[in-house]
Amino acid sequence: LRRVLEGMCLQTAEDVMDFVDSAANEHTRLWAHEVLRVFYDRIRDSADREWFLDMVKDVTQEQLKMNFNVLFAHLDQDGDGDIDSEELRRLFFGHYTTEGVDTYDELTDFEEVISQLKTRVKKFEALR
Numbered sequence: 509l510r511r512v513l514e515g516m517c518l519q520t521a522e523d524v525m526d527f528v529d530s531a532a533n534e535h536t537r538l539w540a541h542e543v544l545r546v547f548y549d550r551i552r553d554s555a556d557r558e559w560f561l562d563m564v565k566d567v568t569q570e571q572l573k574m575n576f577n578v579l580f581a582h583l584d585q586d587g588d589g590d591i592d593s594e595e596l597r598r599l600f601f602g603h604y605t606t607e608g609v610d611t612y613d614e615l616t617d618f619e620e621v622i623s624q625l626k627t628r629v630k631k632f633e634a635l636r
Contacts, residue, residue: 515542518612519601536574537614540564541601561593582616 519538543564551557563569564578580591583598598616615621 511540511546512539515601520612523611523613525633533574533579536572536579537599538601538612540568540580540616541551541599544596544599549595550581557593561596 516535516538519535548557548560548564551560568574568576568579577589577591580596580599581589583591583595585595598618600621602613602615602621603613605609611622
């Protein structure tokens, strides 16, 4: 649990206020991101992974009073309204897109992320 909380603490109050749809939704997606990275990514058995994802969906619905599929609708690649484990692989938080600014936000523009990372690699290679 410590790692989940550490990940959530990377986001400042200012980061939370720089949201796509609402601060509560952003923070809930961050919680899901951290839980998935800390626990889900380490589970090897597919049945256990499915159980864990169902549990995260249930906690989001029952405890946080948010519809998981609505919360992550922007990740719904096949348009079926049900967010599955493959679609959740596109859930990213980080500080890769703003050089010199240490924000921890949801990353939704993957072309921008790739562009920024390529730029950073070129700068790193120039230093060698």
